[in-house]
Amino acid sequence: MTNYNSNLIAKDDSTHIVVEADEYDRSFLRLHPQTAIITSLDPDHLDIYGTFEAMKEDYKTFASSAEKLVLHHSLTSVINHPNTLTYGLSDKARFRAKDDRL
Secondary structure: OOOOOOOOOOOOOOOOOOOOOOOOOOHHHHOOOOEEEEOOOOOOOHHHHOOHHHHHHHHHHHHHOOOEEEEEHHHOOOOOOOOEEEEEOOOOOOEEOOOOOO
16 A cells, blocks of 8 residues: 555554455465455456466365355355355355345
């Protein structure tokens, strides 16, 4: 963030860091999060990945590096993790919204 001359803002006693992982250049594969949240998976950056299947494989690798995974319920057929919480509007989601009106 240019107004802070840094991409990290934290208190000296911070115990958590929130990061937006970047799949564009595969740098998210260098992260080993305690908890990862994957909200969507769309065929993007195919100039980097070549195919959507290759991109999905990297997402699976990223997810496997996390201790816990929070996943949109629609992605459970793509990403399997032993410690997953799902969310969404579907009854299949562990955590779901009851009213999607704004």
